[in-house]
Amino acid sequence: MTVKDKVRAFIVENFLFGDGADLRNEDSLLGKGIIDSMRVLTLIAFLEEEFGISVADDEVMPDNLNTVDRIVTFVDNKMHGSN
Amino acid sequence: MTGIERISDFDAQRAAHELSGWIRDSITLAFKKQGAIVGISGGIDSAVVAALCVQALGAKRVIGIALPEHDSSPESLSLARDLADRLGIRFVVENISDGLEGMGAYARRDEAVKRVFPEYRQGQKFKITLQSNPLEGSLLNVFRLTLVDENGVETSKRLKLDDYLQVVAASNMKQRLRMTMLYYHAELRNYAMVGTGNKNEHDLGFFVKYGDGGSDLMPLGHLYKTQIYRLAEVLQIPQGIVERQPTTDTYPAEVSEEEFFFRLPFATMDAVWHAMEQGISADDIAKHLDLEKEQVQRVIDDLKQKQRTTAYLRLPPLKVGQAP
Numbered sequence: 001m002t003v004k005d006k007v008r009a010f011i012v013e014n015f016l017f018g019d020g021a022d023l024r025n026e027d028s029l030l031g032k033g034i035i036d037s038m039r040v041l042t043l044i045a046f047l048e049e050e051f052g053i054s055v056a057d058d059e060v061m062p063d064n065l066n067t068v069d070r071i072v073t074f075v076d077n078k079m080h081g082s083n
Numbered sequence: 084m085t086g087i088e089r090i091s092d093f094d095a096q097r098a099a100h101e102l103s104g105w106i107r108d109s110i111t112l113a114f115k116k117q118g119a120i121v122g123i124s125g126g127i128d129s130a131v132v133a134a135l136c137v138q139a140l141g142a143k144r145v146i147g148i149a150l151p152e153h154d155s156s157p158e159s160l161s162l163a164r165d166l167a168d169r170l171g172i173r174f175v176v177e178n179i180s181d182g183l184e185g186m187g188a189y190a191r192r193d194e195a196v197k198r199v200f201p202e203y204r205q206g207q208k209f210k211i212t213l214q215s216n217p218l219e220g221s222l223l224n225v226f227r228l229t230l231v232d233e234n235g236v237e238t239s240k241r242l243k244l245d246d247y248l249q250v251v252a253a254s255n256m257k258q259r260l261r262m263t264m265l266y267y268h269a270e271l272r273n274y275a276m277v278g279t280g281n282k283n284e285h286d287l288g289f290f291v292k293y294g295d296g297g298s299d300l301m302p303l304g305h306l307y308k309t310q311i312y313r314l315a316e317v318l319q320i321p322q323g324i325v326e327r328q329p330t331t332d333t334y335p336a337e338v339s340e341e342e343f344f345f346r347l348p349f350a351t352m353d354a355v356w357h358a359m360e361q362g363i364s365a366d367d368i369a370k371h372l373d374l375e376k377e378q379v380q381r382v383i384d385d386l387k388q389k390q391r392t393t394a395y396l397r398l399p400p401l402k403v404g405q406a407p
Contacts, residue, residue: 030223030384036392037213040223041244057241060223 003051003079004072010046011068015039025068040065047071053078090357095313102302102314103138106277109300110140116275116299118144120268122261123174125149125162127315127324128303129279133170134318135302136277142171148268150261152180153189154335162324169321175268179260186260192253195246200230200238207231208336211242211250231336254333258294266297275299283308283349287386288393296396307353347382355382 001009004025012020015034029035035043043065044055053075064074110116119136123129136145147170149163160176167174183189189205197203208231226247229239242250262276269276278298280290285304290296303311308329315325329349351372358368365383369376 030388033391036388037223037225038244038247040225041242041247044225044241045243057225057227060225060241062223065223 003075004068006050007047007071007075008068010043010050014042014046023068025072027068028062028066029068030062030066035065043071047075051075051079090307090309090354093310093313095310095317098306098310099135099138099314099317103135106135106139106300106302110275110277114275114299116269116273118146118272118274119277120146120148120265120272120274121277122265122279122295123147123149123163123166124279125156125159125166125324126279126327126329127320128281128311129163130166130320130324131311131314131318132277132279132302133166133172134320135314137170137172138318144274145170145172146268146272146274147172147174148265149174149176150179150264151176152178152183152257154333156337158327162321162327165321166324177264177268179257179264182260182264183256186256188253188256188260192250195249195253196228196230199228199240199242199246203230206335208334210334210336211247212239229336255291255294257333258291258296262294262297269299277302278304280304281308281311282306283352285397287389288396290396292396307357308349309353352382352386355379356386359383359386 008020008023008025011029011034012018012023015029016023023034027034040060044060047053048055055078059074063070065071106119110119118140121129121133121136123133133145133147147163147167149160151160164174164176193203193205196209200209203209210229210231211226212229213226226242227239228242228246228250229237231237265276268274276299278295278301280295280298280301281303282305284290285296285301306314312325351374354372355368358371365379366376368374369379372379
């Protein structure tokens with residue numbers, strides 16, 4: 001599975017309870033009410049464990065975590081040393 | 084922002100008169116109760132509610148209940164007692180520490196704290212805070228646990244979800260036990276239990292469901308914090324209460340409501356929010372308040388997000404056939 005596949009699968013299973021047909025990768029997770037402050041913590045824990053990255057406090061921002069696409073970019077950059 | 088009602092246009096004198104009439108009608112006509120029970124914390128909201136109840140029903144029919152526990156600031160109790168004296172109402176102190184101990188509230192909470200800070204010792208001060216300020220940047224709301232050592236040095240860590248949930252769930256027992264005790268006193272006398280929550284708390288979800296969110300009526304539920312300060316002026320609430328920074332008085336280390344949840348000065352949040360609710364654009368709000376448009380937009384986004392994510396707190400129990 002690609003990073004995108006894993007991130008989408010996690011969000012669909014844990015936040016949409018399997019019903020991810022309408023989720024586009026560019027959709028705002030905050031705007032659609034898919035994530036809140038508790039789910040952000042869950043998402044961060046998943047990203048750190050699944051991809052072996054460390055998410056710093058000042059990286060917890062919409063630019064990095066608000067869409068599937070942004071999460072994937074963030075993870076890719078972390079994994080390949082750009083962040 | 085001409086032609087639009089400004090938050091500063093609030094007529095506190097008239098509001099006090101209308102609210103006391105509403106309280107009287109609600110308690111005596113709608114509920115057919117004999118008086119009012121008010122949990123007084125030493126904070127401004129409960130002080131204003133108690134004063135309004137006295138205006139509505141007379142001092143003899145109002146009882147102020149203070150409900151301290153291990154982590155309560157001693158100042159809270161002395162301010163509450165002073166208020167009761169000034170209002171001429173009966174004052175009862177119910178310490179809920181033993182009840183919380185019996186329920187394991189402190190132990191359950193401390194277990195989670197120790198997972199975050201293995202060096203934590205029982206009785207050590209700590210607090211939970213939100214890390215983001217919408218005026219300063221666009222960080223997402225995540226909670227941090229801050230431990231304070233004996234020298235006052237603070238160490239802070241972002242909370243993992245399980246730890247956050249356990250600390251909050253255990254701490255929420257405090258508000259729920261207070262509600263239980265307040266209703267005991269209300270039912271003992273056939274009185275109504277008057278809630279002290281304001282619009283900021285209610286609409287943004289800064290309350291415990293069936294804890295401080297549980298009451299028979301909420302006279303301040305539609306009012307912004309800044310409007311409550313204006314009411315306090317009109318009602319001659321003691322300066323010690325008015326000047327005190329709003330605090331959660333929930334965790335061992337003192338944490339202001341701003342630090343814990345709201346992340347903005349009330350004056351700024353209320354002005355933006357009030358304007359937003361009247362359909363004024365972020366651009367116009369920014370010009371009027373001398374802020375950047377981006378700052379105002381972040382505040383608006385934060386307000387909307389908090390309202391959305393805490394909607395379930397304001398819902399009554401759902402029944403079959405009833406949409407949430």
